[in-house]
Amino acid sequence: xSVETLIALLYVLVLASFVGFELIAKVPPTLHTPxxxxxxxxxxxxxxxxxxxxxxxxxxxxxxxILGIVALFLATLNVVGGYAVTDRMLQMFKKKK
Amino acid sequence: xDRTILIQLAYLIASVLFVVGIKMLGKTSTARQxxxxxxxxMLIAVVVTLLDRNVLSYTEIFATIILASAVGLYxxxxxxxxxxxxxxxxFNGFGGGASVLVATSEYWRMVHDADIVMPIVTGVxxxxxxFIGAVTLTGSLVAxxxxxxxxxxxxxxxxxxxxxxxVLFLGIVILSVMVILDPxxxxxxxxxxxxxxxxxxxxxxxxxxxxxxxxxxxxxxYSGVAACFTGFILNNQVLIISGALxxxxxxxxxQIMCKAMNRSLVSVLLGGFGQTSGSS
Numbered sequence: 001x002s003v004e005t006l007i008a009l010l011y012v013l014v015l016a017s018f019v020g021f022e023l024i025a026k027v028p029p030t031l032h033t034p035x036x037x038x039x040x041x042x043x044x045x046x047x048x049x050x051x052x053x054x055x056x057x058x059x060x061x062x063x064x065x066i067l068g069i070v071a072l073f074l075a076t077l078n079v080v081g082g083y084a085v086t087d088r089m090l091q092m093f094k095k096k097k
Numbered sequence: 098x099d100r101t102i103l104i105q106l107a108y109l110i111a112s113v114l115f116v117v118g119i120k121m122l123g124k125t126s127t128a129r130q131x132x133x134x135x136x137x138x139m140l141i142a143v144v145v146t147l148l149d150r151n152v153l154s155y156t157e158i159f160a161t162i163i164l165a166s167a168v169g170l171y172x173x174x175x176x177x178x179x180x181x182x183x184x185x186x187x188f189n190g191f192g193g194g195a196s197v198l199v200a201t202s203e204y205w206r207m208v209h210d211a212d213i214v215m216p217i218v219t220g221v222x223x224x225x226x227x228f229i230g231a232v233t234l235t236g237s238l239v240a241x242x243x244x245x246x247x248x249x250x251x252x253x254x255x256x257x258x259x260x261x262x263x264v265l266f267l268g269i270v271i272l273s274v275m276v277i278l279d280p281x282x283x284x285x286x287x288x289x290x291x292x293x294x295x296x297x298x299x300x301x302x303x304x305x306x307x308x309x310x311x312x313x314x315x316x317x318x319y320s321g322v323a324a325c326f327t328g329f330i331l332n333n334q335v336l337i338i339s340g341a342l343x344x345x346x347x348x349x350x351x352q353i354m355c356k357a358m359n360r361s362l363v364s365v366l367l368g369g370f371g372q373t374s375g376s377s
Contacts, residue, residue, distance in 0.1 A: 001218050016338040020345025027123045029357050037185045038122045038132050039347055040317045042115055043192045045339040046324040048146045049199035049331050055152030064206040069161055071198035076165035078192035083136045084173030085184050090129040
């Protein structure tokens, strides 16, 4: 990775962190758990990394590929389960209102 | 070239949808829609990643995704409303575990490919995502165990706990430096993974069940940070952006939750407070 790329990525990291800080303000307590659950599903974004690691044809680096497949399984669970659970919570929320 | 640009643009759209989604999740009237936007962003990110020139073996990928989705949907549907926090903890642990595996997979490929020398920046990304991801994995599993009653929910404290954790952490720092400086020695990497997994357990066991929601929120932030660092290994912006969003918003949410419960984050993390009895 070149220094330019690294700097560009660091910019992305820092600015995205500031956005993250600013996004959460004055959240009503009832939404704390759904918000946590919703952002947990987003942290399953590592599924993108898992896809890249699981992607190559078998043969070149089998261990890497197997690790990638297991990562893909776990990340998919995180993503699908995370969004489904969050949606269920929020559905409940609406009915109560 | 076209394909790369398409992927990058789609990642940009996904990132915007994630930001809008989190924002909307913070308001009662828009929360459910916000979750849908964020899920749509994830779908876009996954679909365009399938176009990546390194992704070739679709059979295994689709089989894994379908199987895991079926399990995830089934579990999410069956779980009782009261069990939601422990479910979140479990899923969060899996996310952290996935980051560890992604980092290890890339590490393995680079170390065993004679043509590639692992750059220091990549090494830093590897050790950070392995360390944070592993702590998230075991920490979340302990939190899940405590909330579901599979593990004693009380604070488990013993003498010398904090010094032990400090020593373990120091060991992890040293091992991390070793992995970065001498990536070809697999032993350092394995010890780093093992020590990080152990630290995750040790930092969560002294915390009582009542404080678990705060801990889960904090671990959720960690899993974002772990995903963020895998982005540095893979040079992938959507991983960095979404990971940083979750990492930062998770910390703020954790603070807000602490305040709502009249607790300070430090006292939650040090553990053993506000507990009916600490078994020592």
